[in-house]
Amino acid sequence: MARLAAIGQPSRSRWGFLRLVLPYWNSEQKWKARGFSLALLLLTLAQVALVIWMNYWNRALFDALEAKSLSRLMVQIGTFVVILLLTVGVTALHMQVKRWLQLDWRKWLTVKVLDRWMAHGYHYQLQLTEGEHDNPDGRIAEDIQVVTGSTIALIHSLVYSLLIFGSFVDILLRVTGSASIPGTGLLVPGYMVILAFAYAGGGAMFGLLLGRPLVKATNRLQTAEADFRFGLAHARERSESIALMQGEEVERRSSTAVFAELGRRWYRQTLAYSGIVSFTSGYGVLLPVFPILVMAPQYIAGSMTLGVLMQAAQAFQQLTSALSWPIDNLSELARCRASADRVMSLYNDLLLLEERAAVRQEHRISLAQSNQAQLVLRDLCISNPDGKVLIEGLNEVIQRGERVLISGDPTVTICLFKVLAGLWPWGHGEVSLPAGPAICFLPQRPFLPPGSLQSVLSYPQPVGTFAAGAMQRALECAGVAWLAARLDEADNWHSVLPLRAQQRLGIARLFLQQPAWVFIEEATSVFEPKDEEYLMDMLHREMPDTTLLAISLQTGLERHYQRKLLLNHLPQEEQFLGYGTSLRELRKG
Incomplete structure (x- = not known):
């Protein structure tokens, strides 16, 4: 790329x-940081004072040795013990203050x-x-x-x-x-x-x-x-x-x-x-x-x-x-x-x-939240970071509760997925996101953070947000009921589970969290056709009011959707084949 x-x-x-x-x-x-900084300075002054004291003690010691005076030598030995104890105490305290300040500054x-x-x-x-x-x-x-x-x-x-x-x-x-x-x-x-x-x-x-x-x-x-x-x-x-x-x-x-x-x-x-x-x-x-x-x-x-x-x-x-x-x-x-x-x-x-x-630019896609329960694309042009146009002139309105299948050139469809997620600003035009909760995006390989299976299903919500019974039901609907026994088990699920099970966990997360808008990027790409049909039926049954936009390159899924967007990246003279085509029109063609 x-x-x-x-x-x-x-x-x-x-x-x-x-x-x-x-x-x-x-x-x-700031007051804690300034206090520790001042303490560090005062302890540094104490260290310098002890070094100066040691310098004068060194003079007194050698003068006592030159005079061969035992009494003066004993006084200097006692003085040295005091200097030694103070040096050890100041050095230890100085180290603690300095390391606290280093860690706190690093944290900030x-x-x-x-x-x-x-x-x-x-x-x-x-x-x-x-x-x-x-x-x-x-x-x-x-x-x-x-x-x-x-x-x-x-x-x-x-x-x-x-x-x-x-x-x-x-x-x-x-x-x-x-x-x-x-x-x-x-x-x-x-x-x-x-x-x-x-x-x-x-x-x-x-x-x-x-x-x-x-x-x-x-x-x-x-x-x-x-x-x-x-x-x-x-x-x-x-x-x-x-x-x-x-x-x-x-x-x-x-x-x-x-x-x-x-x-x-x-x-x-x-x-x-x-x-x-x-x-x-x-x-x-x-x-x-x-x-x-x-x-x-x-x-x-x-x-x-x-x-x-x-x-x-x-x-x-x-x-x-x-x-x-x-x-x-x-x-x-x-x-x-x-x-x-x-x-x-x-x-x-x-x-x-x-x-x-933060600044509206001519060559940057404008992404904003609207006050309507609909997703609106206005004169949307998507390009590569180097400025090469992938598709332009895309105008579309998707209402709450619609089921829309998106297919065509994977480069274009996946870029649209990233545009709506706010990850792809290159191009121009406007995208008005629906009011209310943000769209839930489910990529082909869902993110499974290391930790307990409960934390994986709840992500990005904290553990404890959902009841154990709801989690078990979600796993059952997604076809991975066998994982219910491992809800409290911690593991690196990204490594221990095959991709098919990972994709099912991503679908289970949808069943559990019940988002109002869902954008799926080939999240069932490794499924058998019958398993994919089953999951789509489950989505209709368990989430009847959810708006679903799905990218899929597989055929035979049209019956699950109300309409289809066909997006293709064609040569420069033809930027796209079409969009907003209804299933009825496609079947007639």
């Missing part, structure tokens, strides 16, 4: 992402995207439109988790690093003082701060150069991972058909090929990682040694104590680590950015579908 041109490009703007996610703090649970964003994906058949229409929205299930289940979890973790680490930076710049300036440049006599104030900036700046520059390919490699790998999962899920869902056709080898080769591409993208990401890992390893090994070597002459000269030397060395490490935040988090930033782009591209395309549905 032809696909529509791209409906949108993924937003690469950070502002687009912020517009999507920031309303969480103004949502219905998941519901926001899921509501649009599952609204008005957009999840179906999205498959027929081009754009960067492949594997929407993976984007909702995995990429949103990455976006929310990583964003909060990254923001926390950034705030922590900024606080550490401000605190330890001051400490390092006060404890190291100035140093003279050899041979010149010039004093350089705050030389250790300058060296910390140079050390971190050089590391950031080289790290960014080495990590430039990482964002693209990570994005491509995540796409390959999603494609691999989708292929395996597709094989699982179609396992019976694959087994019957002995297509396991084809599926195995297909999965192997997809995994081979995944492997190639994995190695490209590995190459991108390897340069960063090699550099950061050396960078990290040198970090604790570098400040001690630089300040050692001052200690040897007696201008600073051992405690001051160790405090300054630790402050240098803390400051440099804070300045190295972009390098330390480069891979996580790339992963978060890639997932944010995937979520944004899906959400943007869903928004475009929603906007197009």
Whole structure:
């Protein structure tokens, strides 16, 4: 089937992402979200305070060791126990608050995207439109988790690093003082701060150069991972058909090929990682040694104590680590950015579908609810997503209680089925749906959600809506009374039942729910003629006032209907053969 041109490009703007996610703090649970956010900030401040306290404790400990004072050492041991207990408590509480916030934000964003994906058949229409929205299930289940979890973790680490930076710049300036440049006599104030900036700046520059390919490699790998999962899920869902056709080898080769591409993208990401890992390893090994070597002459000269030397060395490490935040988090930033782009591209395309549905367009079918008990088609033209006309000039009025057989070209008849269901907007003209409850649509393969048989029959109503006796009666009318004993049994009915039994369950759902309007798409296609005749008689008897529109390619069913619509997709000069022809006229012909 032809696909529509791209409906949108993924937003690469950070502002687009912020517009999507920031309303969480103004949502219905805003006070709880703001409260936990404030608690997270306060706990981060507590973590920084404990690190500063530990820095001063480190100075006092080494001064006590240098003075060989046992009493001062015991005081520092007691102080360390207090710092340790507070650090453990604050860290544990911080983790709980952060993970609650990550989960709640993920839940809010998941519901926001899921509501649009599952609204008005957009999840179906999205498959027929081009754009960067492949594997929407993976984007909702995995990429949103990455976006929310990583964003909060990254923001926390950034705030922590900024606080550490401000605190330890001051400490390092006060404890190291100035140093003279050899041979010149010039004093350089705050030389250790300058060296910390140079050390971190050089590391950031080289790290960014080495990590430039990482964002693209990570994005491509995540796409390959999603494609691999989708292929395996597709094989699982179609396992019976694959087994019957002995297509396991084809599926195995297909999965192997997809995994081979995944492997190639994995190695490209590995190459991108390897340069960063090699550099950061050396960078990290040198970090604790570098400040001690630089300040050692001052200690040897007696201008600073051992405690001051160790405090300054630790402050240098803390400051440099804070300045190295972009390098330390480069891979996580790339992963978060890639997932944010995937979520944004899906959400943007869903928004475009929603906007197009809300605005009356010349090349879009208008679907609206009327105040009359009739279905009206006015100048209806149905086309493919690429604009190719399937049928045009269709005008028809179907009254409440009518029985209408629809036959002809399957492409046209099935598209009409989708038009009335709101899944196919391509074309032009108007469709006025009948007042009251929506039309019940029964496709060729009915949807049977996993769960108890009661939930299958009640779907989309909740379990408990219908009495057990009514369910048993519906199963009996549909010819599957043997399933009544399994009403409370949970199973994957789509897999365990043959198609004929699945179609009978779909018919049983009609008998149970008694909809006022029913549109059937070859829902008895695998039945024997006598079984189909029986079911049609049962529909007339059990649902005498229901309006029935049925697509069927089988002959011999005309007696069950009052009239027949014959819809054909013919060459361009003949868009359709006819419509609204009565059975009497057909028989005369």
